[in-house]
Amino acid sequence: MPNPEAPSSTLTFVILSILATAALVTSKSTIEPCSYSDSCNAMLGYTLYTDLKVSEVASLFQVDPIALLLANAIDISYPDVENHILPSQLFLKIPISCACVDGIRKSVSTHYKTHPSDTLSFIADSIYSGLVSSDQLREANSISDSSVLDVGMSLTVPLPCTCFNGTDNGLPAVYLSYVVRDVDTLAGIAGSYSTTITDLMNVNAMGSTTIAVGDILAVPLPACASSFPRYASDFGLIVPNGSYAITASHCVQCSCGPGNLNLYCMPSTLAVSCSSMQCQNSNLMVGNLTMLQSSGGCNVTSCTYGGFVNGSIVTGLSTSLQPRCAGTQLFPPLIAPPNTVKRGSMFAPAPSPLSSAGSLSPTSSVIPSTGSFPRSTTTAGGPTGSPVTAACTALNPGIASLTMVVLFMCGKLMATMFSSI
Ligand SMILES: *[C@@H]1O[C@H](CO)[C@@H](O)[C@H](O)[C@H]1NC(C)=O
Ligand SMILES: *[C@@H]1O[C@H](CO)[C@@H](O)[C@H](O)[C@H]1NC(C)=O
Ligand SMILES: *[C@@H]1O[C@H](CO)[C@@H](O)[C@H](O)[C@H]1NC(C)=O
């Protein structure tokens, strides 16, 4: 005698599995196809799930704590800043290296060591704040039974990133992987990051302005590009407007903005031993410049940083004639290491971590605001248009139609189920 319940529960199971798949498919992430193996620089938008030390956040992503602080314009001259406890819900930009794996851009250099009572969904949704999904963790680590996670297991955490050749509309840009939250709108995100809805839609190959919680958008941040030679270990260094980067084994610190988008590099004040930073045949050091008012304009001689090659700091002396002698070099304002998350900014995308307790320290010892400006500029103009973006446009509709197929299948199955009841 057939059990009338059996087919229906099997069917329910099938439907639930398909619905689960549909939910997965609908949480979109922008995919950038790639064909060469070079890594590029990208950012992850990360929200702290609990209070964490700077060093703990850095080790979650296996990044340099100093680089992490500077990417968020946090003053590194604070005593014991790496042990500073950052507040839960703080939003940070994590600078990462974006690789090319199996034909798409992703970061695969992050590993997580499991703790007792960790579950894949806790690791994905809380510890990595939605930047990875349980299924991606399961797949990347060939986990068949996710109910048993061995303690101390080292999990590869694949993280979404894009570079789009370091340009957006032909201008230098760094891409931030941003996890959409329930309060977000596309207009809100565009406003927070000084971009436009149109640009976000183009970059992410979106057909409409609809975004869903958990979607991961690539948000272009205007940046200052470097022009170091390909053989330099920091080739491709690119610094978002309003922030800093550290390079050359902590010897050189570069900033971007606020006045212009020319990368400005100078010796860092970290106590490390560094190779010479003096320009040949000159008494100028990296970051120094001299200005000479002449009849033709302002004759500017500057000693600039040219990359880190074989453990040595490359310097270059350049002379240019500017229309007029400019004023002081401006630096992005530094903030104190945050202690609190500003109410209201808590769930809103913040371009930089804001701290109600933090005071601005423009005259920090880290960033002396001495030295005056105009640099001979190598225009870091990128290529116009991005074939990669175009290729991506072709990808996303594919994902969308897959969703449609799954939903259609669900509909059909439900119809079948109802008719069988
Ligand atoms: C860079 O940042 C500064 C300060 O936030 C802002 O005034 C300026 O418009 C930004 N530049 C670009 C190109 O976004
Ligand atoms: C050159 O740069 C160094 C390090 O930034 C600074 O200490 C020094 O005062 C500068 N010299 C001149 C002449 O600007
Ligand atoms: C600018 O100054 C440098 C050295 O200070 C000199 O060699 C060069 O000829 C000057 N250029 C102009 C256009 O005055």
Ligand SMILES: *[C@@H]1O[C@H](CO)[C@@H](O)[C@H](O)[C@H]1NC(C)=O
């Ligand atoms: C770096 O050092 C290696 C070995 O010392 C040398 O073969 C190579 O040419 C150097 N590269 C550059 C760019 O100087």
Ligand SMILES: *[C@@H]1O[C@H](CO)[C@@H](O)[C@H](O)[C@H]1NC(C)=O
């Ligand atoms: C990327 O940019 C470089 C110059 O910045 C350019 O030579 C190259 O063709 C660009 N590649 C693509 C795929 O846009």
